[in-house]
Amino acid sequence: MPGSDADIFVSYKAEDRARLAPLVKSLESEGLSVWWDADIGGGSSWRQEIQEQLEAAKCVIVAWSRRSVGPEGEFVRDEAERARRRGTYLPVCIDDVAPPLGFGEVQAIKIKGWKGDPADRRYQAVLAATRGIIAGERPRGPASTHRPVVGRRALVVGGAAATLALASGTWFVFGRRSAGESNSIAVLPFANLSGDPDQAYFSDGIAEELRSALSRIPGLKVIARTSSELVRDVDARAAASTLGVGDIVTGSVRRSSEMIRITAQLVDGGDGSERWSQVYDRPIGDTLRIQTEIANQVAQALSLTLAEDGVGELSVGGSANQKAHDLFLQAEAVLQSSPNVGTFRRAITLYDAAIQNDPNYAKAYARKAVVLTELTGSESNFADWDKGFADAEAFARRAIQLAPNLTNGHSALAFVRWYRLDFRGALAEFRRANSLPGADGESLANYVFFLGALGFSAEARDLADRFIALDPLNPRAHGTKARMLFYAHRYNDALKAAQIALKLVPDREPTISVMGDSLLLLGRLDEAEAAYSRLPPDDLYGLASRAIAAERGGDHAASTMLLEKARRLYGLSAIYQIAEVHAQRGEMSEAFAALDEALRVRDPGLTGLRKDPFMDPIRNDPRYASLIAKLNFP
Incomplete structure (x- = not known):
């Protein structure tokens, strides 16, 4: 509850802000109003506002840490001195440090390792002392607020070897x-x-x-x-x-x-x-x-x-133009929120504005190439695909022209070529990008999926492990590894990787899909159906997989109903998945008719044709070898 009449002012080094957030939140939950510089207004009057809030607060909690007691902590010491003169000074230690000389007459309450438990005696000591100062009591001397030091084992369990609470609630x-x-x-x-x-x-x-x-x-x-x-x-x-x-x-x-x-x-x-x-x-x-x-x-x-x-x-690839840089960061933030057709278009508008302000902004060209590829592939108007992908390739080439060693430029070109079914060109650019420093998670995810789909299993596995090492808490890293293992027909291993990803984010649909597919091909139909039931009822991949599961379970009518629903809802956008269902149903002519149509519209789903387990039933048909030859796989 920030405001000009706040009960409490929190003084701390800005870099310790995240560590103080649980304390602020807990004090506010007690009905106390707290001001700290996270609440500061914009403009150029920062110090004036800080001074006004400091002088008005009834209690000033000063957080002593390695940073605030060091050479860079002069502002914290200044605020602490003002609070001490007014009788509002309450010190807490969030590291194993002693307050600077001159601030030792009031014992600092040690809260190092405290994570927000309101029943913890350390927090209760802070709360009691805070209320006392607000009520007009002078802060007491060293013995009055001392609490037993937490044992080493407790600190290890709660701090240095801390576990992480993720969105799923899993630790x-x-x-x-x-x-x-x-x-x-x-x-x-x-x-x-x-x-x-x-x-x-x-x-x-x-x-x-x-x-x-x-x-x-x-x-x-x-x-x-x-x-x-x-x-x-x-x-x-x-x-x-x-x-x-x-x-x-x-x-x-x-x-x-x-x-x-x-x-x-x-x-x-x-x-x-x-x-x-x-x-x-x-x-x-x-x-x-x-x-x-x-x-x-x-x-x-x-x-x-x-x-x-x-x-x-x-x-490399950056911009010294502040306006261009700001627009680029806005575009990246838009994509972080929720990648969909709407955010793709908004991001492209921002990238265009960034490029207008700096025509030599290589990173903006590279990112626009990727997002335009995503947008084009999300549209069902196949007549526009050639132009959309050609434009995206031109932007990727421009990025490389401006910054030849920009990893994102080469991975963007690889991504576009992949969607254009130029698999050899895509592989060359992915490998070039991988030879340069600076690969990001998105580029690695695309490369792992691409290698797995094409059958480069050992290379894909090594890269997947590298991706996980660089982004261990990212569900996409583990989910991408799961799909790669699925393409390698290692269904038990794929299931394990998917389960790790789903511990991180339980409702991630691509991971649920690969988990269900792995269970299905392991013959665990009931478990596969349970997994598919967690997908939205009209999810394309869920419809296709459920159609295959129904056929394997002996319910041909249900399989046909699901197949027709996918065809009705998605049309040509579902053509590769429709081919998978026909292949699994043993309907060879229908499967190849769908694949021929997929080739006609240049469906990127054909990337998986060589290793997709759902296509196993058609591999011995001469038409399969002919189709593989047309796709010119590396």
């Missing part, structure tokens, strides 16, 4: 820090301190751009976006343990109409100590240089050597 640990992880890192989402929630796209985008830059540093493993964002609300040590990395980068972004402040820290994931930190106060438009400087400083702190031109390579 599990994916990684542990080890000596071999010294050159592995995760960039957590940067805190948005601009006072406007709508600016979150910018702070999240800055973090993603930094991941991209760091991923270009030889010898450095960088955790991808999805997994990094899922640990945004845990401390650095817990995040490092969960993701299995050696170090964590955290930071914050605050911008006004004229200035931007980006703060970044490199934190040792083993002991939580700060290895490097820097505050950048720059004019708007300097973000590209800041990102490059941060990546360079992190490399130096990790004792990684960049080549002579390595610093320039960190920002």
Whole structure:
């Protein structure tokens, strides 16, 4: 409940914001109003607003951490001194630190490792002391608020070896820090301190751009976006343990109409100590240089050597035009929300605007190529496919022309060629992209699926494991591995990978589909039907798989009803799936008629024809070999 008459002011280093969020939330649930700079308004009067709130608060909770007691914590010490003079000072320690000299007369309450349990004695001590100060009681001396130190085992269970609560409510640990992880890192989402929630796209985008830059540093493993964002609300040590990395980068972004402040820290994931930190106060438009400087400083702190031109390579394909960069980040945020035809079109509009502001923005061309391919493939007007895919290929080629070493450019061209059924050209570009630093999760997912569908099983498996190592909490990583294993006819292994993905996100439809298909081909019809029942009733893949399951269960009429429903709802968009059903029903002529139609409209579903288990019944037919030859598989 922020406001000018807030009961409590929270003073802390901006980089500790996520660690203080449970405390703020808990205090607000007690009916107390809390102000912290997450509530600050936009504009250029930050310090004035902070001073007004500090002077008005009845209690000032000062969070002492490794950062706030260090050289960069002068603002926290200043706020603590003002609160002490007014008799509103209440210190808490969120790390194993002592308050700076001069602030020891009031015992700090130790809440390190506390995760939000309101029954915890540490929180109850903070709550009691807060209410006392609000009621006008002077804070008491060192012995008065002391609480027993939590035992080492409890800290390990609740902190350094923390498990992660995901959206599914399932708790599990994916990684542990080890000596071999010294050159592995995760960039957590940067805190948005601009006072406007709508600016979150910018702070999240800055973090993603930094991941991209760091991923270009030889010898450095960088955790991808999805997994990094899922640990945004845990401390650095817990995040490092969960993701299995050696170090964590955290930071914050605050911008006004004229200035931007980006703060970044490199934190040792083993002991939580700060290895490097820097505050950048720059004019708007300097973000590209800041990102490059941060990546360079992190490399130096990790004792990684960049080549002579390595610093320039960190920002390959980017833009120094602030307006273009901002529009690009907006487009990326739109796609993060929900990828569908509407968001594809909105993102393309934003990419176009970015390119208009910077005609040499290689990343914008590459991303537009991918999204235009997705949009074109989602449309049922096949007459427009040739133009849509040709335009997308031109944008991908432009990205490569502008930045030949841009990984996203080559993976975008691979994606377009794949959809145009140029499998040999797609494979060459995927391999080129994979040879360059900076691959993102989306590119790896596409490459794994493509390799698995074409039958490059060993290569696909190795790449799938690499994808999972870079994005261990991303359900798509495990789901893509499941589909690859399904194409390899390893149904039990596919089922295990799908189950891991569904622990992360229980309702992810592509994973439910591959789980059901694996169960179906293992002969576990009842379990397969149960899986398919979790899909939307009109889901195309669910309709086709249920039609196959019904046929295998001896209900030909139900199979036909489901097949016709798919044909009626989706028309030519379902032609490859219709061919699968006919193949499984032993209807060879109908299967090949559907496949011929799929070839006529250039359906990308034909990618799987060579290894798709549902097509096994037709492989000995001479028409199958003829069709494979026409597709010119590598």
